Amino acid sequence: MGANPASIDWSHHPGLAALERLAPRMSEAPVAVAFSGGADSTALLFAAWHLWPDRVAALHVNHGLQAAAADFERHVRTMCASLGVPLWVAHPPVPLTPGDSMEEMARNARYRALAELARQAGAGEVWLAQHLHDQAETLLLALTRGAGLPGLAGMPARQQRHGITFVRPWLDVSGAELRGWLREQGVAWVEDPSNHDQRHTRNRIRHRLLPVLEDAFPAYAQTFARSARHAAQAQALLQELAEADLAAVGSPPVIQRLQALSAARQANVLRHWLRQVGARQASEAQLQQVLRQIAACTTRGHRIHLRVGRGYLLRQGQVLSYWPDEAQLPKPDNL
Numbered sequence: 001m002g003a004n005p006a007s008i009d010w011s012h013h014p015g016l017a018a019l020e021r022l023a024p025r026m027s028e029a030p031v032a033v034a035f036s037g038g039a040d041s042t043a044l045l046f047a048a049w050h051l052w053p054d055r056v057a058a059l060h061v062n063h064g065l066q067a068a069a070a071d072f073e074r075h076v077r078t079m080c081a082s083l084g085v086p087l088w089v090a091h092p093p094v095p096l097t098p099g100d101s102m103e104e105m106a107r108n109a110r111y112r113a114l115a116e117l118a119r120q121a122g123a124g125e126v127w128l129a130q131h132l133h134d135q136a137e138t139l140l141l142a143l144t145r146g147a148g149l150p151g152l153a154g155m156p157a158r159q160q161r162h163g164i165t166f167v168r169p170w171l172d173v174s175g176a177e178l179r180g181w182l183r184e185q186g187v188a189w190v191e192d193p194s195n196h197d198q199r200h201t202r203n204r205i206r207h208r209l210l211p212v213l214e215d216a217f218p219a220y221a222q223t224f225a226r227s228a229r230h231a232a233q234a235q236a237l238l239q240e241l242a243e244a245d246l247a248a249v250g251s252p253p254v255i256q257r258l259q260a261l262s263a264a265r266q267a268n269v270l271r272h273w274l275r276q277v278g279a280r281q282a283s284e285a286q287l288q289q290v291l292r293q294i295a296a297c298t299t300r301g302h303r304i305h306l307r308v309g310r311g312y313l314l315r316q317g318q319v320l321s322y323w324p325d326e327a328q329l330p331k332p333d334n335l
Helices: 016-020 039-051 069-083 102-121 132-144 175-185 201-216 220-249 255-259 263-276 284-296
Strands: 031-034 056-061 087-090 125-127 158-161 164-167 305-308 311-316 319-323
Touching (some): 031 039, 039 175, 056 069, 056 102, 069 087, 087 102, 132 220, 201 220, 220 255, 255 263, 255 284
Parallel strands (some): 031 125
Antiparallel strands (some): 158 164, 305 311
């Protein structure tokens, strides 16, 4: 670990005040920290341990996807033992099917594993160490992908996944300051070698683009975070509208009722409904084709049979239906 916990100077920890602000809303349940062994999660674990030494628990997920994974786990076990922090570890597989993104599937498996570990630890929340500069990277990554408001809203400070609340208390805290504090205190962490692999878009943003932005616009991270908050507020309003519109058009949606909405509201409510029925995100081209077909659906015999995400959107009588599996599609005479 390097530093003696008793000798650490907490007066300059850049993220401590943000954690202290969480105290009024905390229950008596354990404080669960997602602990990879990297710099950010190390700073978070130490801060939580300092504030609530008898309540903090560490959660570590080891997918075994890289050669250094076993070393990470050993470091995490040593660190937690030195602090007297109980550690919960999971080794979830990462199921892949053709066309899947390894990064996305590993992230989804990690969230499921963290939620299960939190339940085992008796915690209702998991704290994540993403910070101000991670949020800026996320926003830029969303822009490179042509994302809509959900992507431009960045990472939420709180979100529900798999029955557990995930909390990001440091979205306004500088990552550079967190690492600076760890160095000052002599606290060791592990560096994930994949963070320097510039085949990944996020890493190219981090190593090539962010230094240029910081040179030209020193406050870019703060202004990007503010833009993300504005986008999140706008997305919340769209979500409320989608819920109200879905209640009006029905689930599954009645085509004639959809046609009474503007194209923008049709797109908004259809995205919401498709998420509810488990569809993968429709591409912009797919959604525009759906809207064109809804507009053209003025006769009883008009057929709608479109690929959306990985499934199919069909007209069945007066409503739209979504079928995730091509093998289960109804026969034409049943549409």
